[in-house]
Amino acid sequence: xxxxxxxxxxxxxxxxxxxxxxxxxxxxxxxxxxxxxxxxxxxxxxxxxxxxxxxxxxxxxxxxxxxxxxxxxxxxxxxxxxxxxxxxxxxxxxxxxxxxxxxxxxxxxxxxxxxxxxxxxxxxxxxxxxxxxxxxxxxxxxxxxxxxxxxxxxxxxxxxxxxxxxxxxxxxxxxxxxxxxxxxxxxxxxxxxxxxxxxxxxxxxxxxxxxxxxxxxxxxxxxxxxxxxxxxxxxxxxxxxxxxxxxxxxxxxxxxxxxxxxxxxxxxxxxxxxxxxxxxxxxxxxxxxxxxxxxxxxxxxxxxxxxxxxxxxxxxx
Amino acid sequence: xxxxxxxxxxxxxxxxxxxxxxxxxxxxxxxxxxxxxxxxxxxxxxxxxxxxxxxxxxxxxxxxxxxxxxxxxxxxxxxxxxxxxxxxxxxxxxxxxxxxxxxxxxxxxxxxxxxxxxxxxxxxxxxxxxxxxxxxxxxxxxxxxxxxxxxxxxxxxxxxxxxxxxxxxxxxxxxxxxxxxxxxxxxxxxxxxxxxxxxxxxxxxxxxxxxxxxxxxxxxxxxxxxxxxxxxxxxxxxxxxxxxxxxxxxxxxxxxxxxxxxxxxxxxxxxxxxxxxxxxxxxxxxxxxxxxxxxxxxxxxxxxxxxxxxxxxxxxxxxxxx
Numbered sequence: 287x288x289x290x291x292x293x294x295x296x297x298x299x300x301x302x303x304x305x306x307x308x309x310x311x312x313x314x315x316x317x318x319x320x321x322x323x324x325x326x327x328x329x330x331x332x333x334x335x336x337x338x339x340x341x342x343x344x345x346x347x348x349x350x351x352x353x354x355x356x357x358x359x360x361x362x363x364x365x366x367x368x369x370x371x372x373x374x375x376x377x378x379x380x381x382x383x384x385x386x387x388x389x390x391x392x393x394x395x396x397x398x399x400x401x402x403x404x405x406x407x408x409x410x411x412x413x414x415x416x417x418x419x420x421x422x423x424x425x426x427x428x429x430x431x432x433x434x435x436x437x438x439x440x441x442x443x444x445x446x447x448x449x450x451x452x453x454x455x456x457x458x459x460x461x462x463x464x465x466x467x468x469x470x471x472x473x474x475x476x477x478x479x480x481x482x483x484x485x486x487x488x489x490x491x492x493x494x495x496x497x498x499x500x501x502x503x504x505x506x507x508x509x510x511x512x513x514x515x516x517x518x519x520x521x522x523x524x525x526x527x528x529x530x531x532x533x534x535x536x537x538x539x540x541x542x543x544x545x546x547x548x549x550x551x552x553x554x555x556x557x558x559x560x561x562x563x564x565x566x567x568x569x570x571x572x573x574x575x576x577x578x579x580x581x582x583x584x585x586x587x588x589x590x591x592x593x594x595x596x597x598x599x600x601x602x603x
Numbered sequence: 604x605x606x607x608x609x610x611x612x613x614x615x616x617x618x619x620x621x622x623x624x625x626x627x628x629x630x631x632x633x634x635x636x637x638x639x640x641x642x643x644x645x646x647x648x649x650x651x652x653x654x655x656x657x658x659x660x661x662x663x664x665x666x667x668x669x670x671x672x673x674x675x676x677x678x679x680x681x682x683x684x685x686x687x688x689x690x691x692x693x694x695x696x697x698x699x700x701x702x703x704x705x706x707x708x709x710x711x712x713x714x715x716x717x718x719x720x721x722x723x724x725x726x727x728x729x730x731x732x733x734x735x736x737x738x739x740x741x742x743x744x745x746x747x748x749x750x751x752x753x754x755x756x757x758x759x760x761x762x763x764x765x766x767x768x769x770x771x772x773x774x775x776x777x778x779x780x781x782x783x784x785x786x787x788x789x790x791x792x793x794x795x796x797x798x799x800x801x802x803x804x805x806x807x808x809x810x811x812x813x814x815x816x817x818x819x820x821x822x823x824x825x826x827x828x829x830x831x832x833x834x835x836x837x838x839x840x841x842x843x844x845x846x847x848x849x850x851x852x853x854x855x856x857x858x859x860x861x862x863x864x865x866x867x868x869x870x871x872x873x874x875x876x877x878x879x880x881x882x883x884x885x886x887x888x889x890x891x892x893x894x895x896x897x898x899x900x901x902x903x904x905x906x907x908x909x910x911x912x913x914x915x916x917x918x919x920x921x922x923x924x925x
Contacts, residue, residue, distance in 0.1 A: 336787045337758075451875055481644040482814060483872035486858040490871055508787040511817075511860035515869065538862055552792035554817035556859045558841045562821070 290324045291362050291470060291502050292348070293369060297321050298356030299340075299347050317343040319526035320357065322585070325470075327362065330496065330503040332517035332534070334510055334549065340526040341506045345472045348504065349389050350380075361386070361470070385415055388468040392475040394455035398447040404431075405443035408462045415466070426465055434461045435491060453484035457491070464495060472504045477512065489515055510553055514538060519591075522546045525573060531585070532592035542594045545572060605672075606775055606808050607633040607656075612669035614655050623879045625651040625664070627832040630907070633776070638802065638809040640823030640840065642816050642855070646876060648832040649812045650699070653778050656810075657694055658686050674775065692722050692772040699781040702761035705753035712749025715768050722772045738767040741804060742797050759790035763797060770801065776808045783818070795822060816859050820844060825913075828852045831876050831887040834907065838914030848916040850894045886919055898922075 299318040304311070318340045325331045333341050346352040348359060350372065361383070363370040375383050391397040398407055405427055412423045431439035434457040447455055456476060463471055473492070477485040493516065496503060505516050513520050514534055521531040522545065530543040541547045544567045551565035585593040614626035626648045633639050641649045654660040656671060658678060671678040673693060681689065698704065706714060712735055719731050726734075736746045742763040753761060762782060769777055779798060783791040795818065802809050811822045819826055820840060827837035828851060836849040847853045857870040874891040877883065885901040886892070892899070903919035910916050 336789055453875075482816070483644060483854060483858050484875075486860075486869045487871035487873065490869075510788075511862045514862055514866060515860045535866070548789065550862060552788045553862045554792075554795070554815065554821050555863055556817035556820050556844070556856065556861055557863075558820040558844050560820075560863065 289327050289362050290369070291327045292325045293360045294324070294348070294357070295322045296357035297344065297347060297354055297359060299343050299352065300355045316526050318347065318354075321523070321526075321528045322357075323521055323528065323531060325502050325504065328496070328500050328502055329518045330505055330516060332513035332520040333504060333506045333523060334508060334513050334520060335523035336508060336549075339523045341523055342474055344523070345389070345474055345504060345506055349387050349472045350384060351389070364469075381415070385466045386469045388463040388466055388471050390456075390459050390463050390471060390473045390476045393479055394452055394459050395447075395479070397459055398455060400447055403444050403446050404436075404450075404458055407447070407458060408465055411462060411466050427461075430461045430465045433464070433495070434458075435487075436461070451484075452480050453488060456480060456488050460488075460492065460495070464499065464501070467499065468501060470502050470504070472506070474506045475508075478507070478509070485512075492516070510538070510550060522549060527595065528585075529595045530593065532589075536589065536592050540589070540592070542588055542592075604635055605632045606635045606674060607810075608670070608672040609652075609656070610670045610672070612652070612655060612671065613667045614651055614660065614664060614669075615667055616661065617663045617665070618880075621880045624882065625832050625879060626655065629669075629829075629832075629834055631827055631834065631837060633808050633810065635775070635808055636802075636806050637825065638811060638823045640819035640826035641810065641812045641829060642814065642819045642826060643829035644814055644876065646879075647829040649814075649829055650780055651832075652829075653696065653780050653810065653812055656778060657690055657696060659690075659696075688722075691718060691769075691774060693774060694776045694778065695769040695772065695774040696778040696780060697762075697765055697769050697782045700785055701765040701782065702758055702785070705761060705764075707753050709752075710749065711751055711753060711756070711764050715749070715764075715771050718768060718771050734771065735767070738770050739764075741770070741801055742767045743793075758786055759793060762786065762790075762794055766794075766797060766801065770805070774807070776810065777802075778810045778812070780812045781814070791818075798822070816855050817861070828855065831883075832879055833887065833905070833917060834915075835888065835917040836915065837907070838911070842911065842914050846911070846914070848910055848914070849888075850892045851888045854891075854893065886917075 297318055298320055301315045301317055303313050303315060321344065323331065333344060335341055347354040358371055360369040360371045408427045408430060409423055412418065412426060427443065428439045431442055436442045436454065436457055477488050480488060495501060505513060507513050517534055519531065520534050520537045521528050522543065524545045530537065530546045538550060541550055547565045548567045551563060555562055584596045586596045587593050609629060609631050612626055612629040616623045616625055629652055641652065643649050651660065655666055666679050673689065678689060715735050716731050719726065719734060735749055739746050739748060744760060744763050748760065748764065783794050786794065801807065811819065813819055823840050825838065826840045826843055827834045828849065830851045836843060836852045843852065847856055854872040858872055860869055872891060877887050877890065885903050886899060886905055889895055889899050889901065905917050905919050907915040907917050
């Protein structure tokens, strides 16, 4: 299928902060400032950038946890076979639609209710959306536990989160997410809290599930090495804007934007003989160039499907 | 000359469930100006080793045997007063998440001053101010930061200030225990550069502890891989990366993604490290080992054996007799 699953255009999320109780001045933080991208059906997009660049805000706006303040997000509607803006959804339609978007969070220690056993945790979304009868639901929990590799399921269902290791808990999070058979899953650094050896098994599990269940991921991370492993395409964010977006291997081998180059050059390489080339940029200067070009920066296509924000090309290259 | 020699260090924690052997028979040494890396997953004993070097282990942690010779003295035998002289002016440490350990209501400069006063009570206020300015200069901070409170600084700045604090009493050895874990990649890169620079300028020895084998590759001359409380492989960093001999080291390398080179299929390592509560003989990695064979026997004794120049691997007596 060549359709896009999601089309995001000029997405904005502004936060108002007041200057104090008696102040009439309202300041606006532009956490996400006019970003646009598409995710084709069944493919995964990595969103990389430093802390505070707006990655998580973007994820929360896309998964409808926080309302956006501007721009448009459209999803492919399986029934009408056309793109549908999320602004048009209301009531039952919205609730039904929410099943298609799920989220996996960073910290498996904090995102699972410590007082519920694993069965209840995974059952909850089915209960909320009133899917099937009780025995159907329990059967579904049993199956999904097998899918995420927590076998035999009957051993895990009565256990509580504190009885599981970090890797097992993240598997429970994934099970809870996938039991709704979503088409789109937002993953916010799902492996950054895990040990290296366990990290790969979780990443492999997610890749296999994406293939089997036709799920698309928006994968948020600050580690490009992880993004390379997980994603077909990567978008680089800086100060609320996407500065470069391309196919993963193209982005890594041919980065254009100075910020992308800086980001790639900061990743440690697991080879003591490898001499990493340093690439320094002046962040204050970059900051100024980007903020003076506020509004919708044009993205220029420099190669097939490789886009770079133009104001920066003019300013810094 | 060796500045630090750790010989057959054993340490255990008394818990309600029993005694947990966190550090088993750990032996390594460090030359002046050398950087030594310790890598391994959570709970393998990395931090316990670091804490024993400063005798800062939790109250239920006890060194059961072994020696830690620093600068000619056995730290294990020192009393609390003698230890205070070693801590910070001999060995200092940058803790994991240390940037969150600043006192929120005291200015950064004042907190560093406090450490210097404790160790050098005779120095004047002006001397201390000069010292702090010099330290800030080394770690790339503006001297005005001294008058700021911790909440006014970013994570990266706080971590730089922690490094300045660790340097404040002119230590010979710095232990960096995952100093960049909570920071993102660009800040991590800057902090790593700072640590390297500081080490160069001051000729310090460094013990760098991390779960990230890529950082160890870049930061260290020699390294040790720890698993379940034991050093399972140690040697020159280049040699260990080029010829990893222990299956655990091989698994760690095979599970680390990289942004350079061809994209390879990474291999996961199933299972979990063993519980350290019950005493174990034999190879603790065997239950997860991808190269396990019929000659693996849980009753075999393990020993670090030199397989190449300075390159040691933990192997069982069956392997040795081959």
